[in-house]
Amino acid sequence: MKISLALGNPRELSRQTAWGCLTTNLALPGFGSIVAGRPVGYIQAALYLAAFIITVVSGTRFMLWALANWSRLHGPQADPLEALVEMGRAARWPLVGILGFLFSWVWALATSFSIVNAAKKAELQKVPPKL
Numbered sequence: 001m002k003i004s005l006a007l008g009n010p011r012e013l014s015r016q017t018a019w020g021c022l023t024t025n026l027a028l029p030g031f032g033s034i035v036a037g038r039p040v041g042y043i044q045a046a047l048y049l050a051a052f053i054i055t056v057v058s059g060t061r062f063m064l065w066a067l068a069n070w071s072r073l074h075g076p077q078a079d080p081l082e083a084l085v086e087m088g089r090a091a092r093w094p095l096v097g098i099l100g101f102l103f104s105w106v107w108a109l110a111t112s113f114s115i116v117n118a119a120k121k122a123e124l125q126k127v128p129p130k131l
């Protein structure tokens with residue numbers, strides 16, 4: 001089967017290919033939608049990649065910040081509420097990245113189910129009537 005990543009109308013897929021698109025979307029949100037010919041897959045993939053980059057970069061910065069401030073935040077003179085507020089401010093961007101990833105994953109999962117349903121309907125239409 002020839003696969004094209006060009007934009008256009010979603011093409012008709014077999015059930016096996018549709019399930020392959022679903023599993024691809026589970027691992028890499030948006031890429032299974034692109035293979036299925038859904039233009040929305042490009043937006044899903046861009047959101048996933050942006051969220052991944054935000055999470056990795058800001059998560060690394062957060063871990064380095066936490067290691068550098070460990071004794072100040074967890075020492076005997078540390079105020080637990082103040083430490084929690086400060087950690088919340090420092091963890092804001094990693095959490096934004098994680099939420100962006102979850103949103104792109106759920107969106108790609110919903111698209112995957114519509115791809116599988118469309119493939120199922122297309123196969124049912126191809127079945128000849130019973131005699």
